[in-house]
Amino acid sequence: MTHTLSRIILTLMALLFVSQLPFFSTHAQETTPNDPIVTEEHPDLLIILSPQYEKDTDIHIAIDSYITAVSNDLGWTSRIIPIHEDENNYQQIDNIIETTYNNHPVKACIMVGEDLNTALGGDCDYLEQPSTLPWSTLGGTTTYELTEQGIICKPTTLNICISLLYPTHDLSYEQKKSSIISAFHKFTIQRHTTNPNSIQVFESSDLNANSKAIYQKLSDHGTLSYTEDATGSDISASLTEPYTAYFVHGHSTPAGTDVNAQKNIGWFTVENLDTLQTPFFGADGCYAGGWWSNQQDNNKLDSSIDGSWYGSKIFTSTHIQVMALGLLSQNGFSTPVSFLENVVPELLTGKTLAEAMIGDICIGDFIVVGDPTFHFTI
Numbered sequence: 001m002t003h004t005l006s007r008i009i010l011t012l013m014a015l016l017f018v019s020q021l022p023f024f025s026t027h028a029q030e031t032t033p034n035d036p037i038v039t040e041e042h043p044d045l046l047i048i049l050s051p052q053y054e055k056d057t058d059i060h061i062a063i064d065s066y067i068t069a070v071s072n073d074l075g076w077t078s079r080i081i082p083i084h085e086d087e088n089n090y091q092q093i094d095n096i097i098e099t100t101y102n103n104h105p106v107k108a109c110i111m112v113g114e115d116l117n118t119a120l121g122g123d124c125d126y127l128e129q130p131s132t133l134p135w136s137t138l139g140g141t142t143t144y145e146l147t148e149q150g151i152i153c154k155p156t157t158l159n160i161c162i163s164l165l166y167p168t169h170d171l172s173y174e175q176k177k178s179s180i181i182s183a184f185h186k187f188t189i190q191r192h193t194t195n196p197n198s199i200q201v202f203e204s205s206d207l208n209a210n211s212k213a214i215y216q217k218l219s220d221h222g223t224l225s226y227t228e229d230a231t232g233s234d235i236s237a238s239l240t241e242p243y244t245a246y247f248v249h250g251h252s253t254p255a256g257t258d259v260n261a262q263k264n265i266g267w268f269t270v271e272n273l274d275t276l277q278t279p280f281f282g283a284d285g286c287y288a289g290g291w292w293s294n295q296q297d298n299n300k301l302d303s304s305i306d307g308s309w310y311g312s313k314i315f316t317s318t319h320i321q322v323m324a325l326g327l328l329s330q331n332g333f334s335t336p337v338s339f340l341e342n343v344v345p346e347l348l349t350g351k352t353l354a355e356a357m358i359g360d361i362c363i364g365d366f367i368v369v370g371d372p373t374f375h376f377t378i
Contacts, residue, residue: 042104043079045070045354045373046097050113054082056177059112062184069188070373074352076107083116090119091141094134097160101138106160108354108372109135112180114166120150120301121290121365127254128302129290129326132162133364144364148299153327153365155337161354163322163372168291168312169303179315187371190321193279195348195376196242197222200278202230202259202268204250211249211284211329214340218245221348229260235268243278244348244376247340249329252285254292254309273313279321279374280347282328282339283310289325289367311369321374322353326366337363350378 047067053059060080067078079100083093093116100106111118111132121131131151137143138159145152165183167176199222201215208215208228218224222244227234238246248257248268260266273281283289291304291311304312310325328339336342339362346356354372 042077043100044074044076044104044107045078046100046106046109047078047080048093048097048109048111048116049080049082050111050116051083051085051088052115052173053113053177053180054084059177059180059184062181062188063112066184066188069191073191074373074375076373088115088117090117090134093117094140097135098138098140101160107352107358108161108163110163110165110372111135112165114169114176114304116166118164118301119146120299121153122150122287123293123295123297123299123302124287125296126293127287127290128293128304129287130164130301130367131364132164132367136160136162136364150299151364153363155333155361156364157359157361158357158364159359161357161368161372163368163370164311165314165369166304166311167315168305168307168309170305171307183315183370186318187321187373190279192377193321193374195222195378196244198241198243199224200238200241200243200246201226202235202238202248202250202266203228204259204261204266205229206261207250207285210331211340214329214331214338215247215249218340218344221345227259229262230266230268231260232266235259235266235272239272239275239277241277243276245280245282245344246276246278247282247284247328249284252283252288254287254290254311255306257283257285257288270308270310270313273310273317273320276317277319279319279376280323280353281320282324282344284326284328284340286327289369311367314370320370322368322370322372324366324368327363328366330363330365335361337361339366348376350376 119131121129133144167179250258256269291309292306293302295302342360343356352375
């Protein structure tokens with residue numbers, strides 16, 4: 001009887017102890033190594049969310065899936081940083097990025113949302129050009145030169161790969177939200193891209209006195225198809241083949257590039273990007289990295305008003321993972337300073353775009369749009 005009573009007392013005490021266990025010990029609250037909450041303390045990748053989208057649950061879910069895919073692919077850790085309205089100034093955002101970098105070197109930042117306050121690269125008539133130099137360099141305003149007309153580009157060491165995901169401003173919220181979610185979904189599922197070992201270049205003879213040799217040097221990294229002063233039929237024929245990388249160089253607007261020295265002979269329109277079969281696209285020309293606005297020169301970066309601009313096609317193209325837009329083949333210095341010379345060769349050997357850019361000296365008169373973690377599977 002005494003033993004039976006003792007067992008009953010012990011059983012009651014055990015049940016009482018179990019009932020006092022804290023809720024976080026249950027399986028439902030366990031985290032996994034890929035949980036963004038766990039991996040954010042020392043991030044390799046930042047996702048900066050604009051005030052417009054910072055509280056959108058669906059966008060957060062899409063980004064979380066992308067973070068997990070990047071972690072599984074590269075072992076990178078990530079952090080989502082929401083920007084509140086009172087923080088939405090590009091220099092204040094730069095302080096946030098640099099503070100994070102000081103704790104752990106950040107490789108890349110994806111800037112999500114067209115309402116993020118962004119530095120001016122230049123404006124001309126109704127053309128707007130953003131600059132990401134303040135965010136891609138360290139040292140605050142000491143590393144770039146600011147004038148009323150925008151950021152002055154000069155040879156600068158790039159410390160962080162900054163990539164933009166900016167839907168067109170004047171679309172509806174639901175259209176912009178859907179575009180952002182679909183882009184992250186594309187970046188999530190297309191993690192293993194094989195290299196077709198073919199590179200296409202269309203270049204206007206009107207601008208290639210110094211860049212032709214740089215483009216032709218790409219033959220060291222794959223089968224190069226180089227066409228000077230291409231025609232419309234040349235462009236159309238190229239859209240049926242897959243490529244490692246595809247470049248156009250000539251007089252440009254946000255809506256396209258003239259790859260022929262003669263007018264109306266070789267206009268490459270941004271609409272071609274919806275058909276183009278390449279994960280990496282480069283448009284080399286003034287304002288290729290910009291958009292249209294309804295404001296003439298006013299020394300500020302105005303909102304985009306039209307969907308026909310290169311950067312907007314990251315949301316509609318099935319194949320393109322990332323773009324480099326702007327002046328990609330600039331040279332004339334004692335050492336190479338162009339994106340083509342310093343970044344592309346390392347990208348083609350299997351590095352992520354971010355890792356191919358970090359530490360390079362570039363003029364900085366270009367932007368990246370899309371997935372900075374993109375890489376070829378070699």
